[in-house]
């Protein structure tokens with residue numbers, strides 16, 4: 026039995042595996058709902074870890090810390106997909122965990138994930154398992170160049186991706202992932218020529234009820250998301266198709282919690298599945314300011330067996346810009362003052378100790394009457410920003 030969140034005299038603690046910015050924003054929503062939060066992360070004072078006394082800073086590979094974390098939590102969820110499903114299974118023997126270990130087994134390995142989606146009838150790029158260098162040669166011959174190589178696990182922000190432009194690059198790509206002491210299993214997929222990248226957040230609770238957010242456009246630079254426009258400037262028919270596909274994907278993995286589904290829109294208006302994130306997602310940050318219920322709150326509601334809130338927008342449009350590190354050193358930017366002056370703009374800084382080039386350090390969300398207005402406000406705010 027899941028303990029009732031609001032049972033009299035029973036404090037309810039949400040356990041978060043991971044302490045990054047997604048955990049931080051989930052924790053903020055949890056506190057507003059009157060819950061407590063426990064955080065387990067490798068290292069002290071992570072963005073979410075520093076918010077709670079229930080911080081377990083040795084990470085989930087440390088048996089004592091994991092035991093303390095499980096003991097402190099009533100329901101456990103995660104903010105990244107980097108946990109070994111075996112550990113998740115051990116946790117699940119003692120506490121409810123959402124998404125479930127079974128969902129994580131379907132999602133965590135990008136190859137398995139694509140197989141599951143294809144079996145569910147979802148359109149994906151051509152893809153294949155890659156076990157040898159010859160498999161890469163064969164993939165290029167069968168599906169043409171360029172194609173994309175991805176690490177099957179633990180990739181994020183494009184760190185696990187490489188584009189193979191011609192067969193002479195195969196050696197280099199093979200060595201990058203499979204050479205060295207710690208080979209990273211890879212897969213290959215055909216390159217999709219897209220006009221836009223789209224994303225839809227879907228919350229699904231334990232009763233299978235859904236809250237489906239608007240389809241947004243995500244803009245990547247160097248395989249990392251920099252901007253999100255909500256709603257995506259596409260026709261209604263495409264909006265609906267993207268949202269229907271996202272629901273189908275979440276149901277295909279029996280998802281409980283919040284899920285982000287990334288898709289490509291092609292020149293001939295096909296929507297092609299890219300990947301699913303089994304957690305709140307960068308493309309859903311805007312929901313804090315722009316939707317009736319944020320993705321973080323609906324994530325909590327879904328895993329805690331509460332009714333889901335409306336996913337509709339409460340403003341006509343929003344734009345989100347990620348604040349990526351531009352230097353090493355201190356995680357506090359040198360100036361945010363000008364940014365704070367722009368109407369309709371909300372600044373989020375994650376409180377990461379260390380800044381690194383390309384690291385997600387914060388974001389800003391602008392709302393407006395149109396996507397163009399929101400985007401212009403976001404850029405105006407960004408203008409005054411100095412690292």
Ligand SMILES: Nc1ncnc2c1ncn2[C@@H]1O[C@H](COP(=O)(O)OP(=O)(O)O)[C@@H](O)[C@H]1O
Nearest residue numbers: 150173180181182183184214215216217245248
């Ligand atoms: N098959 C593909 N064709 C074209 N671009 C791709 C393909 N796969 C990934 N990309 C680009 O790389 C980005 C990151 O890839 P993704 O698989 O989403 O990895 P990550 O887990 O790092 O987000 C995508 O958002 C897209 O811009």
Ligand SMILES: [Mg+2]
Nearest residue numbers: 182287299300
């Ligand atoms: Mg992605």
